[in-house]
Amino acid sequence: MTIAAPGPTSSATVTDKGAGPLLRAWRERRRISQLELALRAESSARHISFVETGRSRPSEKLLLRLAEHLDVPVRERNTLLMAAGYAPRFAETPLDDPALDALRDGMQRLIQGYEPYPALVVDAGYTVVAANRGIAMLLEGVSAELMTPAPNAMRLTLHPLGLAPRIRNLREWRGHLLAQMEREIALYRSGRLRALYEEVSAYPVPGEGGGEEPAEPVPYFALPMRIEHGGRLLSFVSSISTFNTPMDVTVAELAIETFLPADPATAAYLHALAG
Template sequence: MTMVATEASVSTAAPDSKGVGPLLRAWRERRRISQLELALRADSSARHISFVETGRSRPSEEMVLRLAEHLDVPVRERNALLLAAGYAPRYPETPLDDPALDALRDGMERLIQGYEPYPALVVDAGYTVVAANRGITMLLDGIPEKLLHPPNAMRLTLHPEGLAPRIRNLREWRGHLVAQMERQLALHRSDQLRALYEEVTAYPVPEDAPGEEPEEPVPYFALPMRVEHEGRILSFVSSISTFNTPMDVTVAELAIETFLPADPATAKYLQTLAG
């Protein structure tokens, strides 16, 4: 398994020239919360929320953070709100290879190694793979080097020279990944993430893209990724974990994705490889 140090994958959003009010209003509307509901949650008043959003009142630093918390604003964007309100950013952005994050890196490596022989990886907010175990390496066997440096999970999966030709339910799995990116774009104002989205959605999908079902359908409990490996069809369902209450932008944007065998045949095959 390799840990890859990367630069921050999503740039901190520049503060809005009109101040913090329009930004807070945009987040409130995105969450579909009324001014009254937000006021009740934040122990304020609808009148004060209205004044903040229209620029008639400058919120305190504590109020900006309280509103951001109740609006579930991502950590990076909370820094942008603070800057727009005239305050210093609260959350640092520590490079992943910084010694201060040694314990975090070691913990993630032990976690995904312990998940073997099943695949597991760690990605940042731009889907750059920063760590991966041998289960992932097995799936990526034969992928061109140009897609591995730097490795990007979306590009590796959906590129015509990546895993895409091997995925037996490519249309369904592609739809799942594209929807996932769209949810991320709704939370992060990132030119880099937008560029990645436009790139992968432009990849051609053959009319005869793999999509056949197994001869004896299995009642999967979640949408699986069905991928061919050395003449076998392996089925996985994925789970994504993030860190609870992160206080650093880098940590907040890390996600651990694990792939669980979706049927007994896949589990048995992977255990055989491990043996």
């Protein structure tokens, strides 16, 4: 697959009560006291209290510093700024914009260089914006309706017409993915992500195809996805990478997921296919 532009991710709406209520919500979500936040941001608990109650309007610099210490996502930092009456600081450049040519080329080279192992790039809503031939191999036999117009990694994995029937430890892997989405919903407060979660969590769980797990499972260093392909049982552990200190909303919401063979047999099989 080649890189495609992701759709917009829904965000919290700007209120007419200033940035205070939004800031308080983020602080409470992070379970940080006003005093602790003040110490981190080199302010005072009194001033933080005044900001949260609307008695004081924070400077743009202070608001960004508070957002950084609360680990507020880049998209929501713009929301905070606009609620306080400031212009958004972070652009949201379409992924197909020429300004991101170097980024797109770099990601494509990165996932191609990972072959024959699977790797893909997704946006904040799990839309697949790029994938290598290792992913294409795993998706062989997946229903065409899941591949268009924009494939979604969660649907491809958990839908009964997707990979789900071939994943031998589906209940474990499904639980891992749903827990991951729950954490991201709490972080990003995304309506788009919440709708996706409700959809995929409602999919029926098919029988875990291809037989039972062995009586004495092979020990792994991380939870693997155990999936059938071509009559073989392959095992992968996944790793997710994001960009450090992104200055653009689009870039901040991209994630590169790579699948590492969890045993020598899987690695040998993939290299044999590539050869």
